[in-house]
Amino acid sequence: xxxxxxxxxxxxxxxxxxxxxxxxxxxxxxxxxxxxxxxxxxxxxxxxxxxxxxxxxxxxxxxxxxxxxxxxxxxxxxxxxxxxxxxxxxxxxxxxxxxxxxxxxxxxxxxxxxxxxxxxxxxxxxxxxxxxxxxxxxxxxxxxxxxxxxxxxxxxxxxxxxxxxxxxxxxxxxxxxxxxxxxxxxxxxxxxxxxxxxxxxxxxxxxxxxxxxxxxxxxxxxxxxxxxxxxxxxxxxxxxxxxxxxxxxxxxxxxxxxxxxxxxxxxxxxxxxxxxxxxxxxxxxxxxxxxxxxxxxxxxxxxxxxxxxxxxxxxxxxxxxxxxxxxxxxxxxxxxxx
Numbered sequence: 303x304x305x306x307x308x309x310x311x312x313x314x315x316x317x318x319x320x321x322x323x324x325x326x327x328x329x330x331x332x333x334x335x336x337x338x339x340x341x342x343x344x345x346x347x348x349x350x351x352x353x354x355x356x357x358x359x360x361x362x363x364x365x366x367x368x369x370x371x372x373x374x375x376x377x378x379x380x381x382x383x384x385x386x387x388x389x390x391x392x393x394x395x396x397x398x399x400x401x402x403x404x405x406x407x408x409x410x411x412x413x414x415x416x417x418x419x420x421x422x423x424x425x426x427x428x429x430x431x432x433x434x435x436x437x438x439x440x441x442x443x444x445x446x447x448x449x450x451x452x453x454x455x456x457x458x459x460x461x462x463x464x465x466x467x468x469x470x471x472x473x474x475x476x477x478x479x480x481x482x483x484x485x486x487x488x489x490x491x492x493x494x495x496x497x498x499x500x501x502x503x504x505x506x507x508x509x510x511x512x513x514x515x516x517x518x519x520x521x522x523x524x525x526x527x528x529x530x531x532x533x534x535x536x537x538x539x540x541x542x543x544x545x546x547x548x549x550x551x552x553x554x555x556x557x558x559x560x561x562x563x564x565x566x567x568x569x570x571x572x573x574x575x576x577x578x579x580x581x582x583x584x585x586x587x588x589x590x591x592x593x594x595x596x597x598x599x600x601x602x603x604x605x606x607x608x609x610x611x612x613x614x615x616x617x618x619x620x621x622x623x624x625x626x627x628x629x630x631x632x633x634x635x636x637x638x639x640x
């Protein structure tokens with residue numbers, strides 16, 4: 303039975319930790335140029351309804367490094383949801399490809415793609431809901447920097463509303479699953495709604511995660527191991543840009559003075575692209591405390607882990623790869639997942 307990666311909530315803490323463990327192994331193998339061709343002669347359809355730098359690049363390069371092929375499909379290249387239903391497109395692509403990676407404007411299209419597909423579907427971001435590949439990468443990056451997951455103090459400063467706060471919300475979700483203490487600083491009108499919080503609190507009751515929501519950034523970052531921001535304004539929101547900037551500036555901007563409110567060891571994170579001068583200043587994003595480019599690089603290893611786990615579920619390596627120590631280690635970890 304195929305399994306999709308479209309929502310963090312679909313996975314247990316142990317499954318997420320297994321993906322994080324696997325990401326560490328494939329990163330080591332990739333750095334040594336020793337990653338086995340675990341997706342040899344496999345193809346993945348890559349549907350991107352919007353522009354993408356890190357997500358598209360990481361998935362396409364990951365497929366190449368694993369010995370497979372990523373078929374990039376730009377907006378207008380296919381008839382997705384226009385001259386053909388999402389279901390029909392899904393059936394066709396899954397008859398020719400071994401997996402589907404999709405970035406869509408609407409989560410429903412990703413959900414429907416998975417519903418009708420006979421091959422695994424990986425969510426490369428839903429504009430109106432979530433970005434599970436990004437936040438899995440973020441969890442791995444924090445683990446890599448601090449050596450543990452449970453008990454990390456993560457402060458997110460910015461929007462967590464249903465309309466615009468998909469990164470903050472998904473970070474809160476994965477934190478509540480993994481036992482990461484999550485501190486949210488948002489203006490009242492841009493905070494997460496109660497219905498979403500019910501799910502988060504239910505997860506946190508099982509994991510021991512502490513969830514704190516405040517309008518005061520100083521309170522949120524006082525114990526932070528990591529401070530994370532995302533953009534406040536973006537394409538499609540030009541008519542609201544001035545209003546949104548007034549809501550966040552200058553109180554929620556992460557600048558050098560703001561970083562002094564956190565412990566000295568605190569690191570700065572951003573999913574990128576950043577609107578420099580808005581949610582973060584150059585002096586922070588380019589500082590020694592910033593790990594944003596480590597995050598960006600780690601997208602490659604996270605995508606390798608996702609593709610191996612979901613598309614390469616029944617690993618069929620070439621004979622030469624079976625002798626690889628990395629193949630044996632990767633096989634051991636993926637067997638824990640299913």
